[in-house]
Amino acid sequence: MVDTLIRLRDDAASTAPVVPFADLGEASNATAVRLSPGDDARALLPLLDRLELVEVAFPAYTDGRGYSSARALREHGYTGELRAVGDVLIDQISHYHRVGFDAFLPNQPITREAVDKAIHTWPEVYQRTVDGRQPIWALRHG
Amino acid sequence: MYQYDTHDQTMVDARVAEYSDQVARRLAGTLSEEQFRPLRLKNGLYLQLHAYMLRVAIPYGTLDSRQMRMLGDIADKYDRGYAHFTTRQNVQYNWIKLEDSPAILADLASVGMHAIQTSGNCIRNTTADHFAGAAADEIEDPRPYAELLRQWSTFHPEFDYLPRKFKVAIIGSETDRAAMKLHDIGIQVVKNEAGETGLRFYVGGGMGRTPMIAPVIRDFLPPLQMISYLEACLRVYNQHGRRDNKYKARIKILVHELGADEYRRQVEEEFAHVLTLGLEPPPAELARIKAQFADPGFDPAAPDAIDLSDPDFKLWVDQNVHAHKVPGYAIVTVSLKPTGGIPGDASADQIRLIADIGRDYSFDELRVSHAQNIVLPHVKKADLYAIWQRLDAAGLATPNLDLISDIIACPGLDYCSLANARSIPVAQKIATRFADIGRQHELGELKLKISGCINACGHHHAGHIGILGVDRKGLENYQLLFGGSEGADTSLGTIVGPGFTEDGVVDAIEKATDVYLAQREEGERFLDTYRRIGTAPFKEAIYG
Numbered sequence: 138m139v140d141t142l143i144r145l146r147d148d149a150a151s152t153a154p155v156v157p158f159a160d161l162g163e164a165s166n167a168t169a170v171r172l173s174p175g176d177d178a179r180a181l182l183p184l185l186d187r188l189e190l191v192e193v194a195f196p197a198y199t200d201g202r203g204y205s206s207a208r209a210l211r212e213h214g215y216t217g218e219l220r221a222v223g224d225v226l227i228d229q230i231s232h233y234h235r236v237g238f239d240a241f242l243p244n245q246p247i248t249r250e251a252v253d254k255a256i257h258t259w260p261e262v263y264q265r266t267v268d269g270r271q272p273i274w275a276l277r278h279g
Numbered sequence: 280m281y282q283y284d285t286h287d288q289t290m291v292d293a294r295v296a297e298y299s300d301q302v303a304r305r306l307a308g309t310l311s312e313e314q315f316r317p318l319r320l321k322n323g324l325y326l327q328l329h330a331y332m333l334r335v336a337i338p339y340g341t342l343d344s345r346q347m348r349m350l351g352d353i354a355d356k357y358d359r360g361y362a363h364f365t366t367r368q369n370v371q372y373n374w375i376k377l378e379d380s381p382a383i384l385a386d387l388a389s390v391g392m393h394a395i396q397t398s399g400n401c402i403r404n405t406t407a408d409h410f411a412g413a414a415a416d417e418i419e420d421p422r423p424y425a426e427l428l429r430q431w432s433t434f435h436p437e438f439d440y441l442p443r444k445f446k447v448a449i450i451g452s453e454t455d456r457a458a459m460k461l462h463d464i465g466i467q468v469v470k471n472e473a474g475e476t477g478l479r480f481y482v483g484g485g486m487g488r489t490p491m492i493a494p495v496i497r498d499f500l501p502p503l504q505m506i507s508y509l510e511a512c513l514r515v516y517n518q519h520g521r522r523d524n525k526y527k528a529r530i531k532i533l534v535h536e537l538g539a540d541e542y543r544r545q546v547e548e549e550f551a552h553v554l555t556l557g558l559e560p561p562p563a564e565l566a567r568i569k570a571q572f573a574d575p576g577f578d579p580a581a582p583d584a585i586d587l588s589d590p591d592f593k594l595w596v597d598q599n600v601h602a603h604k605v606p607g608y609a610i611v612t613v614s615l616k617p618t619g620g621i622p623g624d625a626s627a628d629q630i631r632l633i634a635d636i637g638r639d640y641s642f643d644e645l646r647v648s649h650a651q652n653i654v655l656p657h658v659k660k661a662d663l664y665a666i667w668q669r670l671d672a673a674g675l676a677t678p679n680l681d682l683i684s685d686i687i688a689c690p691g692l693d694y695c696s697l698a699n700a701r702s703i704p705v706a707q708k709i710a711t712r713f714a715d716i717g718r719q720h721e722l723g724e725l726k727l728k729i730s731g732c733i734n735a736c737g738h739h740h741a742g743h744i745g746i747l748g749v750d751r752k753g754l755e756n757y758q759l760l761f762g763g764s765e766g767a768d769t770s771l772g773t774i775v776g777p778g779f780t781e782d783g784v785v786d787a788i789e790k791a792t793d794v795y796l797a798q799r800e801e802g803e804r805f806l807d808t809y810r811r812i813g814t815a816p817f818k819e820a821i822y823g
Contacts, residue, residue, distance in 0.1 A: 174522075177518075198317075198440070199317075199400070199440055200440065200522060201400075201437075201438070201439065201440025201441060201517060202517060202518055202522075204436065204437045204438075204439075204440065204517070205437055205514050205517045205518050206518075208437050209514075212552070212556060228317070228318060229439075229440075231436070232434075232436035232437075232439055233436075235436035236436050236437050258293070258297060259290070259293055259434060260289055260290075260293055261286055261289050261290060262434070263290070263430045263431060263433050263434065263435075264431055264435055264436070264558070265556070265557060265558050266436060266437070272560075273286040273287075273290075273430065274430075274560035274561065274564045276286065277284075277286065277563075277564065277567065278561050278563045278564060278567075
């Protein structure tokens with residue numbers, strides 16, 4: 138099997154079993170969880186210190202709920218790995234990165250090189266998100 | 280008006296580079312049509328019935344003469360010598376070649392224009408009152424907020440794959456000229472009792488197959504929290520809007536199903552969180568944008584009188600010229616609805632002529648109205664006659680603003696792959712039937728709107744008279760609605776009865792106008808009479 142996981146992090150990948158969000162109540166010590174599009178990411182907020190991997194599933198790239206889930210987790214201080222999994226395409230990588238994803242497990246393999254290029258699609262950005270970039274309004278006004 | 284700085288230019292240039300690369304990959308065959316489709320749609324390129332259609336954004340409907348001229352030049356260079364102005368203050372070209380599209384975007388970028396987010400399930404081009412900055416009844420020019428919103432929504436990473444498309448309209452007057460309550464979000468600039476400026480948010484309006492008038496979700500928001508509040512509104516929608524059924528995916532369904540109070544509660548909860556994140560541009564940014572929308576150098580000594588001795592000129596002034604906030608000035612609407620023409624279409628030469636008139640007489644500023652006309656917002660009354668003569672010579676002085684022949688129509692089955700019926704020929708037949716301008720004036724304000732399918736791009740729900748084209752057993756059939764309105768008195772039209780053929784619907788409208796003329800009371804418009812006497816007398820005349 139070809140390993141298609143691309144990580145933009147330096148730490149070692151989690152080896153913990155990934156528990157579906159719905160089963161989290163049963164697995165009170167889980168450190169890796171998978172969110173599906175309908176899951177409310179805010180339910181993870183009390184567990185953020187414990188989690189080292191959150192997978193966000195994209196069954197179809199057109200379902201954008203995972204963008205909000207990811208950004209909300211980062212806004213609330215999650216620093217572990219945030220992995221986009223599924224119908225993850227190169228043309229959406231820069232948006233994924235801007236809302237806090239730092240790992241990708243696409244159905245169709247994409248190269249690390251293409252990911253690095255995609256992240257730099259926009260020389261500047263208009264919004265402040267969770268990627269640390271200064272928005273254009275901040276560049277204008279110092 | 281707003282001018283791009285190097286940051287704004289960098290963004291559109293980057294987009295042109297990205298898109299050119301995508302088209303090159305498509306033409307070389309390394310991108311399949313299936314892979315390319317979502318990418319071209321992010322740039323407003325649709326594959327229609329006969330060719331590609333390119334939709335170009337005109338943010339909040341404001342543009343200068345250089346930009347308008349470019350729209351004409353593109354029509355000549357890449358299309359068939361004309362362009363179509365839409366109900367969303369955009370412009371569409373109907374005969375585009377894929378291989379030309381990168382060059383068109385580069386031409387647009389050279390004058391600070393683009394086709395970004397003119398399609399797809401994202402935040403679309405923000406529309407605004409087409410009389411903004413000029414209207415006599417304005418509280419504040421809404422366009423600085425619209426520009427702030429344009430920048431925030433451009434390539435917003437969280438909201439590019441919403442459940443469905445998302446449209447925002449913004450106004451700064453008590454009079455709603457932008458159908459604001461029929462948008463996903465409508466924003467109205469208001470003043471509170473202390474005289475402070477605020478924003479009132481209406482969320483969950485829309486047309487389409489389930490028309491709804493938006494409820495007020497926030498009565499008064501400090502302007503410097505607009506972006507944060509929008510983030511909250513959109514995040515709640517992105518997470519909870521329905522994705523199981525395309526026809527129930529707009530935010531109006533979410534607000535309706537949750538109820539306005541529960542939607543508001545969720546937004547307020549998210550808003551409290553967002554306010555801690557520092558997402559709001561600083562006051563200096565709003566001030567920078569506002570400075571660019573400052574009044575042009577109006578002449579305080581401009582004479583206020585107009586010589587109306589030429590009766591044809593008087594007819595046009597009475598119908599197509601509105602009061603301006605500054606004495607000696609006026610707002611001119613250039614009708615793109617000549618009798619028997621295609622509503623919203625203009626030739627390349629006409630577009631360039633309007634650009635020249637805007638440059639020479641309107642401080643280099645033009646507007647596109649959602650009623651598919653062009654506005655010259657700041658014209659000296661003393662120049663009106665000269666302007667009228669130039670427009671008249673080009674077939675652009677039809678004195679029919681807000682009359683029965685000032686029809687809003689979607690492109691319909693002549694162009695659109697979603698349509699069930701043609702819209703344009705119906706509009707042409709109605710305008711021809713009522714060609715006598717004296718008769719039109721006798722009928723007074725009568726807003727007639729035609730959609731070629733249930734998606735309602737022609738705003739038929741909001742027409743005093745609305746027409747909806749449907750497919751009935753393979754034949755085009757037209758349903759008639761009465762009583763819609765989009766202004767301060769927003770209401771949704773109701774279907775009168777069984778549908779008609781193309782000629783039948785024209786006859787039915789004529790009968791309805793006869794009922795109005797016979798029954799109206801002093802000062803009543805068609806809409807007022809209909810509201811007073813109800814459907815029955817109209818039904819009897821049409822079907823009896």
